[in-house]
Amino acid sequence: MSVESDVATPQMGAEIMSLSPIVSIQGVHKSFDDNPVLRGIDLDIVRGEVVCVVGRSGSGKSTLLRCINALETVDEGRIIVDGETMGYEERRGKLHELSARRIAKQRLGIGMVFQQFNLFHHMDVLHNIIAGPTRLLRQTKGEAAAHARELLDMVGLADKATAYPSRLSGGQQQRVAIARALAMSPKVMLFDEPTSALDPELVGEVLAVMRDLATSGMTMIVVTHEMKFALEVADRVAFMDRGTIAELGPAEEVITSSTSEAAQLFFARVR
């Protein structure tokens, strides 16, 4: 029960000040061995906002996203999601690293969609979706399955509940992966280049689902190379360059009229 109150308190506080950020990235640094990948990232994202993170490969986009749900640990700075400092706990002015179990609990409210889909190969579509809710949210199999069928309907795969992932196209797998993440009723959805591994003709169906999701008011952070999607759907675009956020602002502004040379060069190439 103590877990429930832990989660409830910051949430209620956030609802009073609805514009306070649901994700707050503060001075984040991260290196792999001696190679700095993130060099001081600050970014606040409010409830219902869609932020697209763009930039050249190797600029740190995916690493930043993976730090948000603590798949990577930050070396410096902190990331607060819905009132929880990811991966750490503040006690007497110090940040103490959390156990793997506690970090797993923190991830419950954060959905993630991967470039390589990562559906569980040994489960059919329905079981991929209900594995989390039945094991982690204590839903009954019936409740979880009913919700799963609604979600499958939403992503246009109502007829694929009993199919194994290996029988599905990449686009279908990715839509199942989105449904799987949504089944946990997350407060934030992270997308790590969700269409980069897809055949070009399958990109549209995944982007359409994501567009619907954005319209429904989901808070989304999307690492992507799809500039058209960013222009149409994103509230803000963050352009990353060598481990920093070089440009940040309304999509139109960043994509069409960036001031920095790196950004201009990048957007000229991808458009």
Next chain:
Amino acid sequence: MTEHMAPVVGEQESVDPPNQKIVRKKHWGRHVSAVATAIILGGILFSLFTNPNLEWDIVLRYIWDPRILNGVGVTLILSGVSMVIGVVGAVILAIMRISDNRLLRVVSSLYIWFFRGTPLLVQIIFWGFLGALYPVISLGIIGTDITIFSVPTNVLIGPFVAALLALSLNEAAYSSEVVRSGLLSVDVGQREAASSLGMSPMMTMRLIVLPQAIRIILPPMGNQTITMLKMTSLVSVIAGTDLLTNIQSIYSQTFEIMPLLVVASLWYLLLTSLLSIGQHFIERKYGQGVRVSVS
């Protein structure tokens, strides 16, 4: 090509190309080698079945002998229990081996190094004669006189327990490498996806990694089980009461060595055949979801 060929073939046999009959090449070599093999095999079988020294009537007399059935039972229990303990140990050793904790990794490696590096026969004899090394086994608190229990080694570890210890500890070392290769075969993305849903490492291992690793682990593990069944025969050196030991004790009195070895072989063959069939069905069960992508 067709333009050149057309005038030559065209006039005499004006058969539509799609309706032409195909004549397969004759593989004479295959027929000859098949016949030769059949003759040799038939000859060996004939000589075996007609060799009076094999004494098939004795084979038939002993095959349902209660002493032998007893031995079959002990062999089955011994290999079954050793396999279960061995596999549990193997999973623990494999998880230790890939853990982030260096001490666990080192301990696991040392264990595998030791138990794979010494002959099983030596290990069996070692456990059988443990009493020579530790005459009494007792549990107490170091530095005090408090003793929780104390038992003579030979009472606690008879031939059966010694055999069980030797076989299962050895099996754990060998199978842990099989399990480890299975664990490593599961893509990191599977673990990350489970983590991102909020699963703890333990739950991820149990629900996501192990079930997928089993598909890779099963075929070599079937091999291990069959090997185990036959390795139980080594415990005859410490007077275990398994199939081979009982067979030996019979023929040491009756000198019907060959027919009794045939009895033993027939039983081992029957048991390993049953295991192979079981393995086939288990593999089919765990192949779900992946079979399609393979084909």
